[in-house]
Amino acid sequence: MTQTFMLDGLAIPFEDGQTIMEAAIAAGHYIPHLCYHPDFTPYGSCKLCNVNVNGKICAACTFPAMAGQTVISESEEQNRDRQRITQMLFVEGNHFCPSCEKSGNCQLQGVAYHLKMTDDHFNHQFPHREIDASHPDILIDFNRCIFCALCVRASQEEDGKAVFAISGRGINKRLIINSDSGQLKDSELTVNDRATHICPTGAILIKHTAYQVPIGDRQFDHHSISEVSMDQDSSAP
Amino acid sequence: MNDFIAQLLEANGHRKTRLLAILRAIQATYFHIPKEAITLLSRSLGLPVSHIISVVDFYSFFHSTPRGQYDILFSDSITDHMLDKQSLMNYFSHQCQVGIGQVRKDGRVSLDNTACTGMCDQGPAALINGYAVPRLDRPKIDLIAKLIEQELPLAEWPETIFQVDDPIWKTGLLLNSRLAPGESLLAADARGLDATLNEIDQSKLRGRGGAGFKTALKWRLCASEPEQERFVVCNADEGEPGTFKDRVLLNRYADWLIEGMTLASLLIKSQQGFLYLRGEYLHLFEPLQAKLAERRLNGLLGDNILGKGWSFDIEICLGAGSYICGEESALIESLEGRSGIARNRPPYPVTEGYLNKPTIVDNVETFIAAAHIAIHGGNWFAAQGTEQSSGTKILSISGDTPQPGIYEVPFGTPVAAILEDCLAEDVLGIQVGGPSGTFISNREFHRRLAFEDLPSGGSFIIFNKQRDILEIVRNFTHFFADESCGFCTPCRVGTILLSEQIDKLYDGYGSVGDIVALQELGHLLKTNSHCGLGQTAANPMLNTLARYPEIYQSKIKFPHFGPGFNLDEALQAARKIAHRDDSEAHLSQSGD
Numbered sequence: 001m002t003q004t005f006m007l008d009g010l011a012i013p014f015e016d017g018q019t020i021m022e023a024a025i026a027a028g029h030y031i032p033h034l035c036y037h038p039d040f041t042p043y044g045s046c047k048l049c050n051v052n053v054n055g056k057i058c059a060a061c062t063f064p065a066m067a068g069q070t071v072i073s074e075s076e077e078q079n080r081d082r083q084r085i086t087q088m089l090f091v092e093g094n095h096f097c098p099s100c101e102k103s104g105n106c107q108l109q110g111v112a113y114h115l116k117m118t119d120d121h122f123n124h125q126f127p128h129r130e131i132d133a134s135h136p137d138i139l140i141d142f143n144r145c146i147f148c149a150l151c152v153r154a155s156q157e158e159d160g161k162a163v164f165a166i167s168g169r170g171i172n173k174r175l176i177i178n179s180d181s182g183q184l185k186d187s188e189l190t191v192n193d194r195a196t197h198i199c200p201t202g203a204i205l206i207k208h209t210a211y212q213v214p215i216g217d218r219q220f221d222h223h224s225i226s227e228v229s230m231d232q233d234s235s236a237p
Numbered sequence: 238m239n240d241f242i243a244q245l246l247e248a249n250g251h252r253k254t255r256l257l258a259i260l261r262a263i264q265a266t267y268f269h270i271p272k273e274a275i276t277l278l279s280r281s282l283g284l285p286v287s288h289i290i291s292v293v294d295f296y297s298f299f300h301s302t303p304r305g306q307y308d309i310l311f312s313d314s315i316t317d318h319m320l321d322k323q324s325l326m327n328y329f330s331h332q333c334q335v336g337i338g339q340v341r342k343d344g345r346v347s348l349d350n351t352a353c354t355g356m357c358d359q360g361p362a363a364l365i366n367g368y369a370v371p372r373l374d375r376p377k378i379d380l381i382a383k384l385i386e387q388e389l390p391l392a393e394w395p396e397t398i399f400q401v402d403d404p405i406w407k408t409g410l411l412l413n414s415r416l417a418p419g420e421s422l423l424a425a426d427a428r429g430l431d432a433t434l435n436e437i438d439q440s441k442l443r444g445r446g447g448a449g450f451k452t453a454l455k456w457r458l459c460a461s462e463p464e465q466e467r468f469v470v471c472n473a474d475e476g477e478p479g480t481f482k483d484r485v486l487l488n489r490y491a492d493w494l495i496e497g498m499t500l501a502s503l504l505i506k507s508q509q510g511f512l513y514l515r516g517e518y519l520h521l522f523e524p525l526q527a528k529l530a531e532r533r534l535n536g537l538l539g540d541n542i543l544g545k546g547w548s549f550d551i552e553i554c555l556g557a558g559s560y561i562c563g564e565e566s567a568l569i570e571s572l573e574g575r576s577g578i579a580r581n582r583p584p585y586p587v588t589e590g591y592l593n594k595p596t597i598v599d600n601v602e603t604f605i606a607a608a609h610i611a612i613h614g615g616n617w618f619a620a621q622g623t624e625q626s627s628g629t630k631i632l633s634i635s636g637d638t639p640q641p642g643i644y645e646v647p648f649g650t651p652v653a654a655i656l657e658d659c660l661a662e663d664v665l666g667i668q669v670g671g672p673s674g675t676f677i678s679n680r681e682f683h684r685r686l687a688f689e690d691l692p693s694g695g696s697f698i699i700f701n702k703q704r705d706i707l708e709i710v711r712n713f714t715h716f717f718a719d720e721s722c723g724f725c726t727p728c729r730v731g732t733i734l735l736s737e738q739i740d741k742l743y744d745g746y747g748s749v750g751d752i753v754a755l756q757e758l759g760h761l762l763k764t765n766s767h768c769g770l771g772q773t774a775a776n777p778m779l780n781t782l783a784r785y786p787e788i789y790q791s792k793i794k795f796p797h798f799g800p801g802f803n804l805d806e807a808l809q810a811a812r813k814i815a816h817r818d819d820s821e822a823h824l825s826q827s828g829d
Contacts, residue, residue, distance in 0.1 A: 044581045047725050057764045062581040088730035165287035167294040171733045173723035178287035
């Protein structure tokens with residue numbers, strides 16, 4: 001007999017070893033997320049996928065599915081907290097959507113649309129962060145990094161390179177590059193690496209490709225992140 | 238430098254897990270971690286440069302730019318502030334001609350703040366090149382300033398400067414007991430190892446670090462893992478502000494602790510233990526090493542313990558300035574030579590701990606209690622305390638009491654009785670269990686010290702009626718923001734926003750929506766954070782807001798709407814750029 005748990009009142013089947021997120025996606029249910037990606041080891045840092053599991057808040061991407069769990073994801077309370085967490089991500093960095101070439105394809109923006117976020121709510125931190133444009137093909141704008149570590153994981157797990165690491169602590173967290181100079185040009189990163197294409201925001205960009213798709217014709221201009229994400233995540237190997 | 242690092246790597250067996258120890262030695266020698274050192278370590282240990290940089294960046298005792306030859310860190314605990322820390326620090330700054338947060342131009346001396354150093358019973362305290370200096374006053378600072386100007390090596394400074402006392406005011410079940418070296422191991426052998434674990438079960442001993450997990454259950458879970466390589470870890474990273482009882486236990490009763498860890502190794506069948514000692518207790522490192530050596534010599538540690546064929550040894554690992562490493566999975570990460578970031582759980586350390594092998598992590602006091610229980614039996618221990626909280630608790634009492642120090646009291650003791658013991662008068666409230674615990678008001682002194690009422694890892698800070706609640710909350714809230722590892726969004730960003738929000742009230746710019754905003758933010762942190770740090774970071778605010786709403790209300794200067802900052806002050810930069818200071822270049826605050 002298949003094991004199941006309850007997600008927002010629906011029975012979700014799962015296999016041993018699956019997380020709540022994996023089982024939910026397999027059953028066709030979207031749980032908002034940014035640091036989760038089906039191809040890489042779950043990380044659990046963004047906390048957007050926090051769900052209520054038998055009264056306790058857990059990250060759906062790391063918490064194992066277990067028979068008999070009652071999981072609440074689409075409640076007013078969870079989505080309000082998700083909106084606040086998204087607002088935190090916006091105010092801790094420098095996210096100026098109108099001038100960002102990732103606008104329309106940015107998952108942070110997509111999640112914000114999905115959660116009906118209309119303001120930043122909190123005080124902006126306006127941190128001073130640099131841009132690394134040293135690489136001939138790739139640009140990093142650290143202002144837009146949300147520390148999801150997807151580039152860290154993609155580089156390690158798929159590219160076998162460990163080009164990136166998350167350094168620092170607390171609000172002084174920073175993305176760093178594994179090279180003696182600390183610059184991207186001296187790292188092993190190439191334009192064909194998975195890590196180059198994995199950034200959910202506009203922090204890692206490929207040069208000479210901006211605006212090939214006009215604003216207005218981009219992913220989240222026409223489709224909600226819940227649709228786009230379900231298409232991509234469930235088709236992953 | 239090449240030779241120095243080569244020797245250092247040799248001494249640490251070229252082990253990646255020893256990265257913290259290696260970096261500590263480099264920092265002590267070069268006053269920072271030079272770039273060349275990182276490159277050398279990267280090549281020889283096979284670690285990415287970025288990994289080493291991330292570790293340097295994470296721990297507050299490592300620096301990428303040089304600190305002074307004499308690096309002075311003043312403890313920033315609320316108790317230090319209550320003992321006039323700030324004016325002493327200013328005095329030091331003046332005497333040594335070094336700004337706070339700065340390195341003097343000649344590189345001789347640097348000065349900064351650090352989180353509570355575990356000397357709340359003898360503050361104000363500081364660390365000089367990592368070594369504890371308690372009971373600071375102006376004459377002591379004058380002396381230190383003179384020694385620094387003379388450039389005398391620390392080893393030649395008068396010992397009195399570093400003299401740490403062990404004030405024990407009240408002893409109980411544990412501290413009144415005796416334990417001859419090896420006694421509990423022989424008792425366990427005579428009784429049988431399974432029977433001994435049953436006695437610990439019978440004692441109802443729960444973890445003394447504060448979380449209160451049943452010790453026997455934890456050890457049993459670990460012992461039942463199929464993986465045969467298992468580890469015993471002692472958490473001596475007591476970083477909770479106001480806690481210092483482990484410091485006293487490590488100094489006075491190290492034999493008991495080592496005995497308890499050895500006992501645990503027999504019960505879970507482990508051959509290797511680690512003592513994770515907080516970096517602030519560097520002064521205890523050599524004495525503890527000597528104690529381990531003595532026990533090895535006496536056949537109580539190492540191979541063939543007591544001639545019975547048992548094999549177990551302990552390695553001491555020093556932290557490097559990080560509160561979160563007191564969380565067991567962050568501690569394990571740190572033991573492995575990484576940044577202290579709490580792991581996702583499950584799996585728990587009993588199944589996948591150090592090097593992903595079954596590991597028990599227990600508090601100093603827990604191991605000591607277990608050693609005594611092995612001799613006297615479970616009922617001896619369970620005879621004291623309450624149904625759910627057996628035995629006694631060793632408290633670190635500090636703040637407004639004429640007798641700060643160590644008190645051992647049975648669990649279930651009412652707070653009023655503890656206050657009588659330490660002669661505290663005119664009490665406004667108490668922070669029980671440190672900033673992450675509970676703030677109780679003077680209407681709650683009937684409450685009892687127990688897991689089921691007021692749990693505490695040992696911290697007990699008393700505040701009298703002259704103290705400012707918001708100042709206390711502000712100190713604690715900033716502490717959490719400084720110590721947040723930054724892994725998860727709610728804690729990384731939330732602790733900073735919370736600090737800003739509290740500062741806004743404290744500075745007199747609060748308006749009516751701010752209290753609602755505080756509550757909302759506090760709730761978000763509590764429910765959505767990754768680990769205990771974020772989940773408890775709002776406790777000081779939430780606890781005091783529930784008990785003293787009038788204090789928060791009284792800070793609101795603008796009942797409807799008000800600017801969240803000083804308008805005129807904010808124009809200062811613009812005035813400077815425009816070279817203007819006429820009356821037209823100033824703004825008055827609305828509502829003034």
